[in-house]
Amino acid sequence: MIPSSTLETSLKSWFTTPRSELDELFKQAQHITKQVFNRYITIYNPGSYFPSISITGKHCQLNCQHCGGHFLHQMISLTQPNDLLVFCQELAQRNGVGCLISGGCDSEGTVPLTPFLPTLKKIKQTSKLFLNVHTGFLNYSDAKLLAETGIDCASVDIVGDITTLHEIYGLSKRSLEDYIMTLKALQQYQIPVTPHICVGLHYGQLKGELAALKLIKSILQPQLIVIIALMPTQGTSLAASTPANPLDVAKVCALTRLLFPRSEVALGCMRPRGATRRETELLAIRAGVTRLVQPSKTTLEYLCKNNYKIQAKNACCVM
16 A cells, blocks of 8 residues: 555646556555455446436526536426425336436525425425435535435535636636535535536646545545546537546546545546547546446446446436
8 A cells, every 4th residue: 555644745646647657556546445345336327217307497597618507408307396396206106216406506606405495305204215416505504404304415516626616617706615615514414425526627637636535535534426527518618628538537536546445436427428438437447436327338348257246226326
């Protein structure tokens, strides 16, 4: 294992280390993963069992450069609390597992959950559905009200670079301190938190991912961290950007493993497909991930050939 006294220096240097010299990083990540998690890896396929819901429909005040509201179009639009309740009751009746409650953000970077809180509480009281809620920024009073609903998980996107926060998200009045407040508030009211880090969010380049990991570590030790990656999307301001490099994704996965040896690390659903898909997945496995969302056939064959103990779930990877 790399001595803790040199870990800080190593973390920084690995971001600029050429591919030919990264074997040591991946060896360390693999060693930790095998020690803590043996050779277990869980495959997730949410599908209709775990749908994504937008409580704001296709509307988002932020209109971030990387999304532009595009991904809201892929979610089920339920903008009225009663419609959400009826949908979840029907989902439970057809043996659904749970759902992601998300939506566009307001101008302050917060998902407007307040009108839906009584509904979330009723869903939890009357069903066994797992509710994963995308919150955006929260203060302590918001976190307290959210905790009273009994939701199972809060998913929070963490950005570690102020320029990225201001330019990509357009949140010029927010600072990295607001992420600290959000995580501390969720922790205080004992809401399980799943931090998400988007690799290459800054125009396809690494910038702030290590700082985001350190910010998380300064506050909590989550059971799971989800690594996603920039997907340049037609119709957005970043459509012409370079997709997140598979090696950059793997570096962040490996550094997550070193900083959080007992946390699960997931390669989430928001990542480039196409030609780089298989390379990203196979590198991420080398880098110590323990959860994969919708992997390719090639990746599944690799896992079987190399004697991984595979579990499968029709759910979101936060479960």
